[in-house]
Amino acid sequence: MRDVDRMAADVSSSSPDLQERGTIATELRDLFCGRPVLVTGGAGFIGSNLVRRLVCLGARVTVVDSLLPDYGGNLFNLRDVRDQIWLSVTDMRDRNGLAYLVKGQEIIFNLAGQVSHEDSMRDPLTDLDINCRSQASLLETCRQHNPDVRIVYTSTRQIYGRPKYLPVDEDHPLEPVDVNGINKLAGEQYHLLYHQVHGMWTSALRLTNTYGPRQLIRHARQGFIAWFVNRAVRGETIKLYGDGTQRRDLTHVDDVVEALLLASVNDAANGQVFNLGGELISLLDLTAMLSQLCPDVRYETIPFPEERRKIDIGDYVARWDKIRGVLGWTPRVGLCDGLRGTIDYYRRFGDHYL
Amino acid sequence: MRDVDRMAADVSSSSPDLQERGTIATELRDLFCGRPVLVTGGAGFIGSNLVRRLVCLGARVTVVDSLLPDYGGNLFNLRDVRDQIWLSVTDMRDRNGLAYLVKGQEIIFNLAGQVSHEDSMRDPLTDLDINCRSQASLLETCRQHNPDVRIVYTSTRQIYGRPKYLPVDEDHPLEPVDVNGINKLAGEQYHLLYHQVHGMWTSALRLTNTYGPRQLIRHARQGFIAWFVNRAVRGETIKLYGDGTQRRDLTHVDDVVEALLLASVNDAANGQVFNLGGELISLLDLTAMLSQLCPDVRYETIPFPEERRKIDIGDYVARWDKIRGVLGWTPRVGLCDGLRGTIDYYRRFGDHYL
Numbered sequence: 069m070r071d072v073d074r075m076a077a078d079v080s081s082s083s084p085d086l087q088e089r090g091t092i093a094t095e096l097r098d099l100f101c102g103r104p105v106l107v108t109g110g111a112g113f114i115g116s117n118l119v120r121r122l123v124c125l126g127a128r129v130t131v132v133d134s135l136l137p138d139y140g141g142n143l144f145n146l147r148d149v150r151d152q153i154w155l156s157v158t159d160m161r162d163r164n165g166l167a168y169l170v171k172g173q174e175i176i177f178n179l180a181g182q183v184s185h186e187d188s189m190r191d192p193l194t195d196l197d198i199n200c201r202s203q204a205s206l207l208e209t210c211r212q213h214n215p216d217v218r219i220v221y222t223s224t225r226q227i228y229g230r231p232k233y234l235p236v237d238e239d240h241p242l243e244p245v246d247v248n249g250i251n252k253l254a255g256e257q258y259h260l261l262y263h264q265v266h267g268m269w270t271s272a273l274r275l276t277n278t279y280g281p282r283q284l285i286r287h288a289r290q291g292f293i294a295w296f297v298n299r300a301v302r303g304e305t306i307k308l309y310g311d312g313t314q315r316r317d318l319t320h321v322d323d324v325v326e327a328l329l330l331a332s333v334n335d336a337a338n339g340q341v342f343n344l345g346g347e348l349i350s351l352l353d354l355t356a357m358l359s360q361l362c363p364d365v366r367y368e369t370i371p372f373p374e375e376r377r378k379i380d381i382g383d384y385v386a387r388w389d390k391i392r393g394v395l396g397w398t399p400r401v402g403l404c405d406g407l408r409g410t411i412d413y414y415r416r417f418g419d420h421y422l
Numbered sequence: 423m424r425d426v427d428r429m430a431a432d433v434s435s436s437s438p439d440l441q442e443r444g445t446i447a448t449e450l451r452d453l454f455c456g457r458p459v460l461v462t463g464g465a466g467f468i469g470s471n472l473v474r475r476l477v478c479l480g481a482r483v484t485v486v487d488s489l490l491p492d493y494g495g496n497l498f499n500l501r502d503v504r505d506q507i508w509l510s511v512t513d514m515r516d517r518n519g520l521a522y523l524v525k526g527q528e529i530i531f532n533l534a535g536q537v538s539h540e541d542s543m544r545d546p547l548t549d550l551d552i553n554c555r556s557q558a559s560l561l562e563t564c565r566q567h568n569p570d571v572r573i574v575y576t577s578t579r580q581i582y583g584r585p586k587y588l589p590v591d592e593d594h595p596l597e598p599v600d601v602n603g604i605n606k607l608a609g610e611q612y613h614l615l616y617h618q619v620h621g622m623w624t625s626a627l628r629l630t631n632t633y634g635p636r637q638l639i640r641h642a643r644q645g646f647i648a649w650f651v652n653r654a655v656r657g658e659t660i661k662l663y664g665d666g667t668q669r670r671d672l673t674h675v676d677d678v679v680e681a682l683l684l685a686s687v688n689d690a691a692n693g694q695v696f697n698l699g700g701e702l703i704s705l706l707d708l709t710a711m712l713s714q715l716c717p718d719v720r721y722e723t724i725p726f727p728e729e730r731r732k733i734d735i736g737d738y739v740a741r742w743d744k745i746r747g748v749l750g751w752t753p754r755v756g757l758c759d760g761l762r763g764t765i766d767y768y769r770r771f772g773d774h775y776l
Contacts, residue, residue, distance in 0.1 A: 189619065192558045192612075200554060200608065204546045204601070242596060245618070247558070250611045254554065257604045258546075264599065265543065265732045378619045 092330075092396075099333045101126035106173040108132045108160060108206070109141070109180030110153075113283040113290075114222065114275075116145030117321045118177055118328055123149045125329075132169055132180065134159040139182060140284040144420040160202035163209060170206070170214045175332045178206060178221045178259075181252070184289035185226065185379055188248035196251050203255035207262045207270075218269040219259060220332045223341065225276045225384060227253040235387035238274070238341055246379040256341065263339040271337040273327055275344050276386050280321030280406060281413035285421050292351070293318060296358060298422065301414045303364030309372045312352035315383045319346035320401035330395040337395060345386035347403040357404060361411045446684075446750075453687045455480035460527040462486045462514060462560070463495070463534030464507075467637040467644075468576065468629075470499030471675045472531055472682055477503045479683075486523055486534065488513040493536060494638040498774040514556035517563060524560070524568045529686045532560060532575045532613075535606070538643040539580065539733055542602035550605050557609035561616045561624075572623040573613060574686045577695065579630045579738060581607040589741035592628070592695055600733040610695065617693040625691040627681055629698050630740050634675030634760060635767035639775050646705070647672060650712060651761075652776065655768045657718030663726045666706035669737045673700035674755035684749040691749060699740035701757040711758060715765045 105122055109115040110131030122129045131153050135141040146153065158165040160180045170176065181199050182188065188195035203221070210217055228236050229243035244250045259270040279293040288295040299306045327344055331337040349357070355367045372380065391397045414421060459476055463469040464485030476483045485507050489495040500507065512519040514534045524530065535553050536542065542549035557575075564571055582590050583597035598604045613624040633647040642649040653660045681698055685691040703711070709721045726734065745751045768775060 192562055193555065196555055196558055201547065201550055204550055208546055244611065245615070247612070247615065250608050250615065253611075254604050254608045257598065257607075258601070261599070261601065261604065 096329055096333070097125050099125075100329075102128060103175065104128045104130070104173050106130045106132065106169060106176045108176065108178050110177075111135060111143060111145055111155070112140035112179065113145075113280075114278060114321055114324055115177070115179045116142070116282050117280065118179070118325045119146060119153060120149055121325050121329070123152045129153040130169060130173065131155045132158045132160070132166075134180070138187075138284070138287065138289070140290060142282070142284065142420065144417070145282045160206065161197055163205050166206060166209050167213055170210050170217065173214060173217050176206075176210070176217055176219045177328055177332065178203070178219055181222070181255075182248070183291070185246045185248045186289050186375070188246055188251070189375070189379065192247040195247050199248065199251035200254045204258050207258055207268070211262065211266055211268065215266070215268055218332055219271070220328055220337075221256060221259045221270065221272040222328075223256040223272045223274045224249070224252050225274055225343070225386060226381070227256065227274065228381075230381045231384055234383060235345070235385045236343070237387040238343055238390055245381060260339060260341065269338050271331045271339070272341045273324075273331060273344055273391075274341060274386070275319065275324060276346060276384065277316050277318045278321055278324050279318055280410050282321070283421075285414065292316075293354075296354065297410055297414060300358040300362040300365045300411060301418055302422070303362060306355050306358070306365060306367040308351050308355065308367055308369045309376060309380070310369065312355070312367070312369050313350050314380075315348055315350045315385065317346045317348045317385045318354075318403060318406075319344050319399055320403075320406040322401050323397075323399040326400070327391060327395070327397045330397050334395055340394070342391035342395070343386040343388045344391065344397075344399075345388035346399045348385050349403060357407060358411075361408055450683055450687070451479050453479075454683075456482060457529065458482045458484070458527050460484045460486060460523060460530045462530065462532050464531075465489060465497060465499055465509070466494035466533065467499075467634075468632060468675055468678055469531070469533045470496070470636050471634065472533070472679045473500060473507060474503055475679050475683070477506045483507040484523060484527065485509045486512045486514070486520075488534070492541075492638070492641065492643070494644060496636070496638065496774065498771070499636045514560065515551055517559050520560060520563050521567055524564050524571065527568060527571050530560075530564070530571055530573045531682055531686065532557070532573055535576070535609075536602070537645070539600045539602045540643050540729070542600055542605070543729070543733065546601040549601050553602065553605035554608045558612050561612055561622070565616065565620055565622065569620070569622055572686055573625070574682055574691075575610060575613045575624065575626040576682075577610040577626045577628045578603070578606050579628055579697070579740060580735070581610065581628065582735075584735045585738055588737060589699070589739045590697070591741040592697055592744055599735060614693060614695070623692050625685045625693070626695045627678075627685060627698055627745075628695060628740070629673065629678060630700060630738065631670050631672045632675050632678050633672055634764050636675070637775075639768065646670075650708065651764055651768060654712040654716040654719045654765060655772055656776070657716060660709050660712070660719060660721040662705050662709065662721055662723045663730060663734070664723065666709070666721070666723050667704050668734075669702055669704045669739065671700045671702045671739045672708075672757060672760075673698050673753055674760040676755050677751075677753040680754070681745060681749070681751045684751050688749055694748070696745035696749070697740040697742045698745065698751075698753075699742035700753045702739050703757060711761060712765075715762055
């Protein structure tokens with residue numbers, strides 16, 4: 069039994085009550101110190117926050133990122149850990165490159181993706197190549213060159229489509245309403261299939277709206293929260309579609325990183341999918357919260373643009389009992405604190421994001 | 423209102439009781455006579471049977487087929503209608519070619535696909551390119567060059583995975599157990615999405631096990647029924663996995679063709695998915711039925727090969743009330759008659775298939 073497996077068994081056998089944050093942090097340091105770990109999309113928003121945490125835990129981190137314009141990869145995100153990682157500018161569509169990079173890794177955090185719903189509708193085949201074809205390609209590559217690696221995949225709530233009930237649990241029907249959702253669903257299903265059929269170690273987290281430092285906020289196509297932060301930092305008007313009462317649950321990126329780490333070291337996550345969730349808020353209330361942090365910011369409500377209305381999913385809130393029960397994860401960062409930290413970050417480093 | 427639309431309205435408003443076979447045949451002739459129609463995969467098993475029927479109905483048929491080895495395309499299937507169609511040897515992955523071919527068509531029967539589950543596991547990316555990427559590509563091409571075309575897509579029961587209940591209706595969870603199922607699901611979802619978001623006319627039929635003349639029966643990778651027919655015609659032993667009691671419902675290809683035609687001309691099919699079904703039988707009883715037609719044939723039971731067991735779905739039978747209610751379709755060809763005709767066909771033309 070490898071160390072990482074033994075330690076993982078220890079973590080999974082301890083009860084959630086005992087898994088206080090301090091204890092987990094110590095255990096995680098033991099688990100990751102010196103471990104070879106690959107992060108795809110590691111220069112992006114969630115990826116770079118994860119990479120920085122992994123570096124803190126002493127992991128030997130390889131970062132793969134295509135640095136495609138508009139996709140979120142930003143070397144500034146990694147500037148102060150640049151000497152402690154191996155950064156490879158590699159596109160997930162480059163299978164030869166991947167074959168080399170996956171060898172010898174113990175864990176792959178597979179975060180690379182195209183996240184814009186609008187872009188997926190405008191250019192379905194590029195979204196397909198990245199979110200669907202590259203995922204199958206990565207799994208095949210691992211099956212051939214490193215079948216024992218653990219793979220944690222970041223899936224998305226978008227695969228559920230318009231909620232038929234709230235909160236949405238993992239058994240909710242999967243009826244995506246845009247190309248991005250279809251391709252991400254296929255990507256997730258490949259991961260689970262390679263577990264079921266080929267016995268590989270894979271797990272998937274279905275993320276909801278993630279916010280925090282290091283997100284691409286330059287344009288409005290990486291989710292509404294990024295754009296709201298942009299407007300707030302710039303002191304410009306936030307435009308709310310419809311009446312602004314649609315509700316979303318928001319997860320701070322630090323909590324997402326924690327979930328990724330926990331999933332990667334706990335055998336109970338193998339072959340499983342888990343919802344993440346967070347604080348529920350209407351877009352109107354979110355705007356009010358931002359205007360407390362940035363007094364200049366204003367909002368107005370406007371009719372839904374036609375192209376956006378067609379793929380909007382209405383209210384969404386996740387049930388995340390499963391990951392709490394199985395992995396002991398709960399979100400820790402309150403929305404108000406999280407937003408304050410986010411705004412502070414962009415006020416300080418906005419030049420690199422705006 | 424185009425003629426095809428007006429006639430379709432007539433068909434959909436008549437009650438199923440009135441839609442006797444003769445009446446429908448006359449109506450279909452009126453609907454298809456002179457119509458420009460494209461059949462992708464038109465040299466294959468179901469495609470060629472459809473093409474022959476369309477030619478009988480007087481349609482102006484364009485056939486697209488890649489004629490890839492092992493995929494089912496066979497020019498012998500079209501030998502006696504060759505002068506009455508336009509045949510283009512075009513791969514669905516060739517987007518430029520498709521752009522030309524879709525222009526001016528009123529109906530596209532989109533049947534081209536990779537159907538082998540085993541092949542999809544051995545070569546996931548080829549399956550993905552054909553069953554997933556090419557579908558998105560075709561839809562994008564139509565959206566740009568012929569957004570008013572009607573598209574009927576052949577989906578598969580494989581997207582349900584292992585049935586959680588029987589009979590399986592269209593609301594059954596979608597949890598495919600092999601790469602082919604994942605990619606076909608994505609392909610179906612693209613079709614429905616292009617209806618929902620772009621207002622295109624699309625419909626999908628979820629086929630179960632189809633049998634009949636003109637199927638590739640040379641190897642065992644196009645479904646068990648093709649291989650059973652091969653063994654029966656050659657008088658060789660049929661090997662049943664497990665104890666042979668697993669049950670399947672079989673649809674004769676003529677009934678599938680009828681369903682495709684009905685779906686294409688009835689606006690009630692727009693944006694809908696429909697299960698097809700047929701006669702339920704255990705593999706053991708099917709073998710017994712074949713041995714009445716081919717006295718030399720024997721069977722033996724053998725343990726499931728490991729690779730096959732992992733992606734087997736167990737018993738399957740479809741609920742097809744929806745297509746009966748909405749389109750007035752019912753299967754007409756009895757299994758015994760259908761198998762007799764199939765065996766006769768291969769006895770006569772086996773040289774072109776064995």
